[in-house]
Amino acid sequence: MMQCCEENRNQPLLKLWIGPLPCVLLYHPDTVEVILNSLKNIDKSYTYKFLHPWLGTGLLTSTGDKWRSRRKMITPTFHFTILADFLEVMNEQANILVRKLEKHVDKEPFDCFLDITLCALDIICETAMGKNIGAQKNNDSEYVQAIYKMSDLIHHRQKAPWLWPDLTYLLFQGGREHNRSLKILHSFTDKVITEKASEKKKHDERKCDFDSNCEPSGSKKRRAFLDMLLNAMDNGGNKLSYLDIREEVDTFMFEGHDTTAAAMNWAIYILGCHPEAQKKVHQELDEVFGDSDCPVTVHDLKKLRYLECVVKEALRLFPSVPFFARTLSQDCYIRGFKVPKGTNAIIVSYALHRDPGVFPDPEEFRPERFFPENSSGRHPYAYIPFSAGPRNCIGQRFAQMEEKAVLATLLRHFWVEANQNREELGMVGELILRPNNGIWIQLKRRTAHMS
Ligand code: HEM
DSSP states (O other), rough: HHHHHHHHHTTSSSEEETTTTTEEESSSHHHHHHHTTTTOOOOOOOOGGHHHHHHHHHHHTHHHHHHHHHHHHHGGGGGGHHHHHHHHHHHHHHOOOOOOOGGGGGGGOOOEEEEEHHHHHHHHHHHHHSSSOOTTTTTTTTHHHHHHHHHHHHHHHHOOOOGHHHHHHHSSSSHHHHHHHHHHHHHHHHHHHHHHHHHHHHHHHHHHHOOOSSTTTTTTOOHHHHHHHHOOOOOTTTOOOOHHHHHHHHHHHHHHHHHHHHHHHHHHHHHHHOOOHHHHHHHHHHHHHHHHOOOOOHHHHOHHHHHHHHHHHHHSOOOOOEEEEEEEEEEETTTTTTEOOOOOOOOOOOHHOOOOSSSSSTOOOOOGGSHHHHHOOOOOHHHHHEEEEEESSSTTHHHHHHHHHHHHHHHHHHHEEEOOGGGGOOOESSSSEEEOOOOOEEEEETTTTTO
Protein backbone atom coordinates (compact mmCIF):
# COMPACT_ATOMS: atom_id res chain seq x y z
CA MET A 1 0.00 0.00 0.00
CA MET A 2 2.83 2.39 0.94
CA GLN A 3 4.67 1.63 -2.29
CA CYS A 4 1.50 2.01 -4.31
CA CYS A 5 0.97 5.52 -2.92
CA GLU A 6 4.60 6.44 -3.56
CA GLU A 7 4.42 5.31 -7.19
CA ASN A 8 1.22 7.30 -7.71
CA ARG A 9 2.23 10.38 -5.74
CA ASN A 10 1.07 12.65 -8.59
CA GLN A 11 -2.41 11.15 -8.71
CA PRO A 12 -5.05 12.81 -6.53
CA LEU A 13 -6.19 9.48 -5.06
CA LEU A 14 -6.17 5.75 -5.77
CA LYS A 15 -9.12 3.42 -6.13
CA LEU A 16 -8.78 -0.28 -5.31
CA TRP A 17 -10.59 -3.31 -3.95
CA ILE A 18 -9.47 -5.14 -0.84
CA GLY A 19 -11.31 -8.47 -1.08
CA PRO A 20 -14.96 -7.42 -1.37
CA LEU A 21 -14.34 -3.89 -0.04
CA PRO A 22 -14.24 -0.84 -2.36
CA CYS A 23 -11.49 1.50 -1.14
CA VAL A 24 -9.79 4.81 -1.91
CA LEU A 25 -6.26 5.54 -0.72
CA LEU A 26 -5.66 9.12 0.38
CA TYR A 27 -2.21 10.61 0.89
CA HIS A 28 -2.45 14.35 0.09
CA PRO A 29 -3.19 16.92 2.83
CA ASP A 30 -6.23 18.41 1.04
CA THR A 31 -7.86 15.04 0.26
CA VAL A 32 -7.26 13.70 3.76
CA GLU A 33 -8.79 16.87 5.20
CA VAL A 34 -12.11 16.25 3.43
CA ILE A 35 -12.58 13.02 5.40
CA LEU A 36 -10.98 13.84 8.75
CA ASN A 37 -12.61 17.22 9.04
CA SER A 38 -16.08 15.80 8.52
CA LEU A 39 -18.53 15.52 11.43
CA LYS A 40 -20.58 13.02 9.38
CA ASN A 41 -18.01 10.56 8.05
CA ILE A 42 -16.91 9.28 11.43
CA ASP A 43 -17.64 5.56 11.01
CA LYS A 44 -14.60 3.31 11.26
CA SER A 45 -14.05 0.94 8.35
CA TYR A 46 -15.28 -2.65 8.20
CA THR A 47 -12.00 -4.22 9.32
CA TYR A 48 -12.24 -2.52 12.73
CA LYS A 49 -15.08 -4.99 13.35
CA PHE A 50 -12.46 -7.60 14.25
CA LEU A 51 -11.52 -5.49 17.24
CA HIS A 52 -15.08 -5.64 18.59
CA PRO A 53 -14.85 -8.98 20.43
CA TRP A 54 -12.03 -7.53 22.56
CA LEU A 55 -12.77 -3.79 22.67
CA GLY A 56 -16.54 -3.85 22.21
CA THR A 57 -17.60 -0.51 20.84
CA GLY A 58 -15.39 1.70 22.98
CA LEU A 59 -14.11 5.09 21.91
CA LEU A 60 -11.92 3.76 19.10
CA THR A 61 -14.53 1.58 17.43
CA SER A 62 -17.90 3.21 18.24
CA THR A 63 -19.78 5.67 16.07
CA GLY A 64 -22.75 8.06 16.01
CA ASP A 65 -24.34 9.23 19.26
CA LYS A 66 -22.57 6.61 21.34
CA TRP A 67 -19.17 7.89 20.20
CA ARG A 68 -20.18 11.56 20.67
CA SER A 69 -21.44 11.00 24.21
CA ARG A 70 -18.44 8.87 25.22
CA ARG A 71 -15.93 11.29 23.74
CA LYS A 72 -17.52 14.09 25.76
CA MET A 73 -17.47 12.03 28.96
CA ILE A 74 -13.92 10.79 28.58
CA THR A 75 -12.19 13.96 27.33
CA PRO A 76 -11.87 15.49 30.85
CA THR A 77 -9.96 12.40 32.05
CA PHE A 78 -7.10 13.49 29.77
CA HIS A 79 -6.90 16.93 31.35
CA PHE A 80 -3.37 18.22 31.75
CA THR A 81 -3.43 18.24 35.55
CA ILE A 82 -4.42 14.58 35.58
CA LEU A 83 -1.72 13.70 33.10
CA ALA A 84 0.81 15.43 35.34
CA ASP A 85 0.03 12.84 38.07
CA PHE A 86 0.85 10.06 35.62
CA LEU A 87 4.36 11.42 35.16
CA GLU A 88 5.33 9.74 38.43
CA VAL A 89 4.45 6.32 36.99
CA MET A 90 6.32 7.14 33.77
CA ASN A 91 9.45 8.09 35.75
CA GLU A 92 9.30 4.96 37.88
CA GLN A 93 8.94 2.64 34.92
CA ALA A 94 11.59 4.49 32.90
CA ASN A 95 14.03 3.99 35.78
CA ILE A 96 13.28 0.27 35.89
CA LEU A 97 14.05 0.20 32.16
CA VAL A 98 17.35 1.98 32.71
CA ARG A 99 18.33 -0.55 35.37
CA LYS A 100 17.43 -3.40 33.02
CA LEU A 101 19.51 -1.94 30.20
CA GLU A 102 22.58 -1.33 32.39
CA LYS A 103 23.82 -4.85 31.67
CA HIS A 104 24.26 -4.00 27.98
CA VAL A 105 26.59 -1.02 28.51
CA ASP A 106 29.80 -1.41 26.47
CA LYS A 107 28.64 -4.86 25.34
CA GLU A 108 27.48 -6.44 22.09
CA PRO A 109 24.50 -5.05 20.13
CA PHE A 110 21.12 -6.20 21.45
CA ASP A 111 17.47 -5.88 20.44
CA CYS A 112 15.76 -3.29 22.67
CA PHE A 113 12.28 -3.58 21.14
CA LEU A 114 10.71 -5.81 23.78
CA ASP A 115 12.37 -4.00 26.71
CA ILE A 116 10.91 -0.66 25.62
CA THR A 117 7.53 -2.23 24.80
CA LEU A 118 7.20 -3.80 28.25
CA CYS A 119 8.01 -0.45 29.84
CA ALA A 120 5.14 1.11 27.84
CA LEU A 121 2.88 -1.77 28.88
CA ASP A 122 3.61 -1.27 32.58
CA ILE A 123 2.93 2.46 32.19
CA ILE A 124 -0.46 1.99 30.54
CA CYS A 125 -1.52 -0.75 32.97
CA GLU A 126 -0.83 1.40 35.96
CA THR A 127 -2.29 4.60 34.53
CA ALA A 128 -5.35 3.01 32.92
CA MET A 129 -6.23 0.46 35.58
CA GLY A 130 -4.17 1.44 38.60
CA LYS A 131 -2.59 -2.01 38.45
CA ASN A 132 1.12 -2.69 38.48
CA ILE A 133 1.55 -5.91 36.52
CA GLY A 134 5.37 -5.77 36.57
CA ALA A 135 5.67 -6.84 32.93
CA GLN A 136 9.19 -5.43 32.80
CA LYS A 137 10.22 -7.91 35.46
CA ASN A 138 8.09 -10.81 34.29
CA ASN A 139 6.90 -10.86 30.70
CA ASP A 140 5.66 -14.43 31.01
CA SER A 141 2.39 -13.33 32.57
CA GLU A 142 -0.70 -14.82 30.97
CA TYR A 143 -2.21 -11.38 30.47
CA VAL A 144 0.88 -9.97 28.73
CA GLN A 145 1.08 -12.98 26.41
CA ALA A 146 -2.64 -12.72 25.63
CA ILE A 147 -2.34 -9.05 24.62
CA TYR A 148 0.34 -9.85 22.05
CA LYS A 149 -1.41 -12.97 20.80
CA MET A 150 -4.65 -11.07 20.34
CA SER A 151 -3.06 -8.20 18.39
CA ASP A 152 -1.38 -10.72 16.07
CA LEU A 153 -4.57 -12.67 15.50
CA ILE A 154 -6.61 -9.55 14.74
CA HIS A 155 -4.08 -8.30 12.25
CA HIS A 156 -3.88 -11.67 10.56
CA ARG A 157 -7.66 -11.84 10.26
CA GLN A 158 -7.91 -8.32 8.82
CA LYS A 159 -5.60 -9.36 5.99
CA ALA A 160 -7.46 -12.60 5.17
CA PRO A 161 -11.02 -12.04 3.83
CA TRP A 162 -11.71 -15.81 4.02
CA LEU A 163 -11.40 -15.52 7.82
CA TRP A 164 -13.91 -12.67 8.05
CA PRO A 165 -17.12 -14.70 8.66
CA ASP A 166 -17.25 -15.65 12.36
CA LEU A 167 -18.32 -19.21 11.65
CA THR A 168 -15.42 -19.95 9.29
CA TYR A 169 -12.98 -18.25 11.63
CA LEU A 170 -13.91 -20.53 14.50
CA LEU A 171 -13.09 -23.58 12.38
CA PHE A 172 -9.47 -22.45 12.16
CA GLN A 173 -6.92 -22.76 14.95
CA GLY A 174 -6.65 -18.95 14.97
CA GLY A 175 -10.31 -18.65 15.89
CA ARG A 176 -9.93 -21.00 18.83
CA GLU A 177 -6.79 -19.22 20.05
CA HIS A 178 -8.66 -15.93 19.65
CA ASN A 179 -11.37 -17.09 22.04
CA ARG A 180 -8.85 -18.41 24.53
CA SER A 181 -6.96 -15.09 24.59
CA LEU A 182 -10.20 -13.16 24.79
CA LYS A 183 -11.19 -15.00 27.95
CA ILE A 184 -7.85 -14.19 29.61
CA LEU A 185 -8.03 -10.53 28.61
CA HIS A 186 -11.59 -10.01 29.74
CA SER A 187 -11.30 -11.88 33.00
CA PHE A 188 -8.24 -9.78 33.89
CA THR A 189 -10.03 -6.46 33.25
CA ASP A 190 -13.20 -7.77 34.91
CA LYS A 191 -11.25 -8.57 38.05
CA VAL A 192 -9.52 -5.20 38.14
CA ILE A 193 -12.79 -3.31 37.62
CA THR A 194 -14.56 -5.30 40.34
CA GLU A 195 -11.73 -4.59 42.79
CA LYS A 196 -11.72 -0.87 41.96
CA ALA A 197 -15.50 -0.61 42.15
CA SER A 198 -15.58 -2.20 45.60
CA GLU A 199 -12.68 0.00 46.77
CA LYS A 200 -14.65 3.01 45.59
CA LYS A 201 -17.80 1.79 47.36
CA LYS A 202 -15.94 1.39 50.62
CA HIS A 203 -14.33 4.77 50.19
CA ASP A 204 -17.69 6.44 49.44
CA GLU A 205 -19.26 4.83 52.52
CA ARG A 206 -16.44 6.03 54.73
CA LYS A 207 -16.81 9.46 53.20
CA CYS A 208 -20.52 9.49 54.02
CA ASP A 209 -19.69 8.38 57.52
CA PHE A 210 -17.59 11.39 58.14
CA ASP A 211 -16.30 13.50 55.34
CA SER A 212 -12.71 13.56 56.52
CA ASN A 213 -9.92 11.42 57.85
CA CYS A 214 -10.79 8.70 55.32
CA GLU A 215 -7.33 8.47 53.88
CA PRO A 216 -4.38 8.13 56.23
CA SER A 217 -3.09 11.68 56.53
CA GLY A 218 -0.39 12.66 54.06
CA SER A 219 -1.05 9.72 51.71
CA LYS A 220 -1.98 10.77 48.22
CA LYS A 221 -3.68 8.00 46.30
CA ARG A 222 -2.82 7.73 42.62
CA ARG A 223 -5.78 8.08 40.31
CA ALA A 224 -6.10 5.83 37.29
CA PHE A 225 -8.30 6.38 34.22
CA LEU A 226 -10.48 3.61 35.63
CA ASP A 227 -11.19 5.61 38.80
CA MET A 228 -12.36 8.49 36.66
CA LEU A 229 -14.49 6.27 34.45
CA LEU A 230 -16.24 4.95 37.57
CA ASN A 231 -17.21 8.54 38.39
CA ALA A 232 -17.95 9.80 34.84
CA MET A 233 -21.51 10.81 33.92
CA ASP A 234 -23.15 11.79 30.64
CA ASN A 235 -25.33 14.89 30.09
CA GLY A 236 -28.35 13.10 31.53
CA GLY A 237 -26.47 12.22 34.74
CA ASN A 238 -26.15 8.54 33.73
CA LYS A 239 -23.09 6.60 34.84
CA LEU A 240 -21.21 4.19 32.62
CA SER A 241 -22.24 0.57 33.05
CA TYR A 242 -19.78 -2.12 34.00
CA LEU A 243 -19.46 -3.27 30.38
CA ASP A 244 -19.11 0.31 29.14
CA ILE A 245 -16.17 0.73 31.48
CA ARG A 246 -14.58 -2.51 30.37
CA GLU A 247 -14.65 -1.51 26.71
CA GLU A 248 -12.96 1.79 27.48
CA VAL A 249 -10.29 0.25 29.71
CA ASP A 250 -9.57 -2.42 27.08
CA THR A 251 -9.42 0.30 24.42
CA PHE A 252 -6.82 2.24 26.40
CA MET A 253 -4.82 -0.96 26.90
CA PHE A 254 -4.89 -1.70 23.18
CA GLU A 255 -4.47 1.78 21.72
CA GLY A 256 -2.30 3.22 24.47
CA HIS A 257 0.67 0.91 24.63
CA ASP A 258 1.83 -0.57 21.33
CA THR A 259 1.59 2.86 19.72
CA THR A 260 3.83 4.61 22.25
CA ALA A 261 6.15 1.61 22.44
CA ALA A 262 6.71 1.68 18.68
CA ALA A 263 7.17 5.46 18.70
CA MET A 264 9.85 5.31 21.43
CA ASN A 265 11.65 2.47 19.67
CA TRP A 266 11.72 4.36 16.37
CA ALA A 267 12.98 7.49 18.11
CA ILE A 268 15.82 5.54 19.75
CA TYR A 269 16.67 3.92 16.43
CA ILE A 270 16.78 7.17 14.49
CA LEU A 271 18.83 8.96 17.17
CA GLY A 272 21.21 6.00 17.13
CA CYS A 273 21.68 6.61 13.40
CA HIS A 274 22.21 10.38 13.81
CA PRO A 275 24.94 11.16 16.34
CA GLU A 276 24.75 14.90 15.59
CA ALA A 277 21.10 15.06 16.58
CA GLN A 278 21.74 12.84 19.61
CA LYS A 279 24.51 15.20 20.76
CA LYS A 280 22.03 18.09 20.61
CA VAL A 281 19.55 16.10 22.71
CA HIS A 282 22.29 15.36 25.25
CA GLN A 283 23.29 19.00 25.39
CA GLU A 284 19.71 19.99 26.07
CA LEU A 285 19.39 17.31 28.76
CA ASP A 286 22.58 18.58 30.42
CA GLU A 287 21.24 22.13 30.39
CA VAL A 288 17.97 21.06 31.99
CA PHE A 289 19.15 18.39 34.44
CA GLY A 290 22.88 19.02 34.93
CA ASP A 291 24.34 16.28 37.14
CA SER A 292 21.15 15.65 39.07
CA ASP A 293 19.36 12.35 38.92
CA CYS A 294 16.01 13.86 39.93
CA PRO A 295 12.92 12.51 38.17
CA VAL A 296 11.60 14.43 35.18
CA THR A 297 9.01 17.09 36.07
CA VAL A 298 6.33 18.72 33.94
CA HIS A 299 8.41 21.89 34.08
CA ASP A 300 11.47 20.01 32.70
CA LEU A 301 9.41 18.54 29.88
CA LYS A 302 8.46 22.00 28.67
CA LYS A 303 12.13 22.90 28.38
CA LEU A 304 13.02 19.84 26.27
CA ARG A 305 12.18 21.57 23.01
CA TYR A 306 14.73 19.87 20.78
CA LEU A 307 13.78 16.44 22.10
CA GLU A 308 10.18 17.31 21.25
CA CYS A 309 11.18 18.02 17.64
CA VAL A 310 13.04 14.68 17.54
CA VAL A 311 9.93 12.88 18.77
CA LYS A 312 7.80 14.63 16.13
CA GLU A 313 10.21 13.99 13.30
CA ALA A 314 10.51 10.30 14.29
CA LEU A 315 6.71 10.03 14.17
CA ARG A 316 6.73 11.65 10.73
CA LEU A 317 9.11 9.04 9.33
CA PHE A 318 7.70 6.17 11.37
CA PRO A 319 4.06 6.89 12.24
CA SER A 320 3.07 4.22 14.79
CA VAL A 321 -0.32 3.95 13.05
CA PRO A 322 0.79 3.97 9.40
CA PHE A 323 -2.77 4.06 8.03
CA PHE A 324 -6.33 4.16 9.35
CA ALA A 325 -9.70 4.01 7.68
CA ARG A 326 -13.30 5.20 7.63
CA THR A 327 -16.37 3.86 5.85
CA LEU A 328 -18.17 6.79 4.23
CA SER A 329 -21.69 7.17 5.56
CA GLN A 330 -22.55 9.63 2.79
CA ASP A 331 -21.28 10.46 -0.71
CA CYS A 332 -18.50 13.00 -0.80
CA TYR A 333 -16.40 14.88 -3.35
CA ILE A 334 -12.63 14.68 -3.24
CA ARG A 335 -10.74 16.86 -5.75
CA GLY A 336 -13.81 16.75 -7.95
CA PHE A 337 -14.23 12.94 -7.82
CA LYS A 338 -17.49 11.63 -6.42
CA VAL A 339 -16.67 8.98 -3.80
CA PRO A 340 -19.86 7.06 -3.02
CA LYS A 341 -21.29 6.17 0.37
CA GLY A 342 -20.01 2.80 1.60
CA THR A 343 -16.48 3.31 0.24
CA ASN A 344 -13.60 2.69 2.64
CA ALA A 345 -11.36 5.76 2.76
CA ILE A 346 -7.89 4.69 3.83
CA ILE A 347 -5.69 7.50 5.07
CA VAL A 348 -2.09 6.51 4.54
CA SER A 349 -0.19 8.74 6.95
CA TYR A 350 3.08 6.95 6.14
CA ALA A 351 2.84 8.23 2.54
CA LEU A 352 1.27 11.57 3.44
CA HIS A 353 4.26 12.36 5.68
CA ARG A 354 6.59 11.80 2.76
CA ASP A 355 5.12 14.43 0.45
CA PRO A 356 8.23 16.17 -0.92
CA GLY A 357 6.22 19.35 -1.54
CA VAL A 358 5.69 19.67 2.22
CA PHE A 359 8.77 17.88 3.57
CA PRO A 360 11.69 18.32 1.13
CA ASP A 361 14.04 15.28 1.05
CA PRO A 362 11.35 13.37 2.90
CA GLU A 363 13.50 10.38 3.86
CA GLU A 364 16.00 12.60 5.68
CA PHE A 365 15.72 12.85 9.47
CA ARG A 366 15.64 16.58 10.25
CA PRO A 367 14.13 17.52 13.62
CA GLU A 368 14.55 21.20 12.61
CA ARG A 369 11.48 20.78 10.36
CA PHE A 370 9.44 21.12 13.55
CA PHE A 371 11.08 24.30 14.83
CA PRO A 372 8.23 26.85 15.12
CA GLU A 373 9.73 29.06 12.41
CA ASN A 374 9.89 26.11 9.99
CA SER A 375 6.47 24.64 10.65
CA SER A 376 4.31 27.74 10.73
CA GLY A 377 2.02 27.88 7.71
CA ARG A 378 2.27 24.14 7.04
CA HIS A 379 -1.01 22.54 5.91
CA PRO A 380 -2.75 21.36 9.14
CA TYR A 381 -3.44 17.93 7.61
CA ALA A 382 0.10 17.37 6.25
CA TYR A 383 1.34 15.80 9.49
CA ILE A 384 -1.16 13.62 11.33
CA PRO A 385 0.49 10.83 13.37
CA PHE A 386 -2.40 11.17 15.84
CA SER A 387 -5.03 11.55 13.11
CA ALA A 388 -6.82 14.93 13.11
CA GLY A 389 -10.27 16.47 13.34
CA PRO A 390 -13.04 15.35 15.68
CA ARG A 391 -11.84 11.72 15.87
CA ASN A 392 -8.23 12.47 16.56
CA CYS A 393 -6.27 10.56 19.20
CA ILE A 394 -7.57 11.36 22.65
CA GLY A 395 -4.29 10.11 24.15
CA GLN A 396 -2.00 12.41 22.16
CA ARG A 397 -0.77 14.50 25.10
CA PHE A 398 -0.40 11.43 27.29
CA ALA A 399 1.69 9.78 24.57
CA GLN A 400 3.89 12.83 24.02
CA MET A 401 4.49 13.14 27.74
CA GLU A 402 5.38 9.45 28.04
CA GLU A 403 7.71 9.53 25.05
CA LYS A 404 9.59 12.57 26.27
CA ALA A 405 9.84 11.35 29.86
CA VAL A 406 11.07 7.85 28.97
CA LEU A 407 13.46 9.01 26.23
CA ALA A 408 14.88 11.75 28.47
CA THR A 409 15.51 9.21 31.24
CA LEU A 410 17.20 6.76 28.87
CA LEU A 411 19.34 9.40 27.20
CA ARG A 412 20.43 10.94 30.50
CA HIS A 413 22.14 7.59 31.14
CA PHE A 414 23.17 6.24 27.75
CA TRP A 415 24.71 7.07 24.42
CA VAL A 416 22.97 4.99 21.75
CA GLU A 417 24.38 3.58 18.52
CA ALA A 418 22.12 1.90 15.99
CA ASN A 419 23.35 -1.23 14.25
CA GLN A 420 20.95 -1.53 11.31
CA ASN A 421 20.32 0.43 8.15
CA ARG A 422 16.69 0.96 7.17
CA GLU A 423 16.59 -2.04 4.83
CA GLU A 424 17.67 -4.32 7.67
CA LEU A 425 14.79 -3.32 9.92
CA GLY A 426 12.17 -5.42 8.10
CA MET A 427 9.64 -2.63 8.50
CA VAL A 428 6.02 -3.88 8.34
CA GLY A 429 2.82 -1.85 8.46
CA GLU A 430 0.52 -4.02 10.53
CA LEU A 431 -1.93 -2.47 13.01
CA ILE A 432 1.25 -0.73 14.11
CA LEU A 433 4.39 0.09 12.11
CA ARG A 434 6.93 -2.42 13.40
CA PRO A 435 10.52 -3.46 12.76
CA ASN A 436 10.11 -7.18 12.11
CA ASN A 437 13.80 -7.72 12.84
CA GLY A 438 13.77 -5.70 16.04
CA ILE A 439 15.81 -2.60 16.92
CA TRP A 440 19.46 -3.51 17.46
CA ILE A 441 21.50 -0.98 19.36
CA GLN A 442 24.69 -0.64 21.41
CA LEU A 443 24.88 1.39 24.59
CA LYS A 444 27.66 3.44 26.15
CA ARG A 445 27.41 5.05 29.55
CA ARG A 446 27.32 8.79 29.65
CA THR A 447 27.52 11.33 32.42
CA ALA A 448 26.26 14.88 32.31
CA HIS A 449 28.45 17.38 30.45
CA MET A 450 29.90 14.66 28.21
CA SER A 451 28.12 16.42 25.38
C1 HEM B 1 2.50 7.60 19.93
C2 HEM B 1 1.37 7.15 20.46
C3 HEM B 1 0.04 7.16 19.77
C4 HEM B 1 -0.25 7.30 18.44
C5 HEM B 1 0.72 7.49 17.27
C6 HEM B 1 -1.69 7.24 18.32
C7 HEM B 1 -2.38 7.38 17.12
C8 HEM B 1 -3.76 7.35 17.00
C9 HEM B 1 -4.47 7.45 15.76
C10 HEM B 1 -3.83 7.60 14.38
C11 HEM B 1 -5.80 7.39 16.05
C12 HEM B 1 -6.94 7.40 15.04
C13 HEM B 1 -7.25 5.97 14.73
C14 HEM B 1 -8.39 5.80 13.78
O1 HEM B 1 -9.01 6.77 13.32
O2 HEM B 1 -8.68 4.65 13.50
C15 HEM B 1 -5.92 7.24 17.48
C16 HEM B 1 -7.12 7.15 18.15
C17 HEM B 1 -7.23 6.89 19.49
N1 HEM B 1 -6.20 6.80 20.40
FE1 HEM B 1 -4.23 7.02 20.01
N2 HEM B 1 -2.24 7.06 19.56
C18 HEM B 1 -1.22 7.01 20.48
C19 HEM B 1 -1.35 6.86 21.84
C20 HEM B 1 -2.53 6.72 22.51
C21 HEM B 1 -2.65 6.59 23.96
C22 HEM B 1 -1.48 6.65 24.93
C23 HEM B 1 -3.98 6.42 24.22
C24 HEM B 1 -4.68 6.25 25.54
C25 HEM B 1 -4.15 6.32 26.71
C26 HEM B 1 -4.69 6.47 22.96
C27 HEM B 1 -6.05 6.33 22.82
C28 HEM B 1 -6.73 6.50 21.62
C29 HEM B 1 -8.19 6.40 21.52
C30 HEM B 1 -9.17 6.08 22.64
C31 HEM B 1 -8.50 6.66 20.18
C32 HEM B 1 -9.88 6.74 19.56
C33 HEM B 1 -10.37 8.18 19.64
C34 HEM B 1 -11.72 8.41 19.04
O3 HEM B 1 -12.07 7.80 18.03
O4 HEM B 1 -12.45 9.27 19.57
N3 HEM B 1 -3.78 6.66 21.95
N4 HEM B 1 -4.66 7.22 18.04
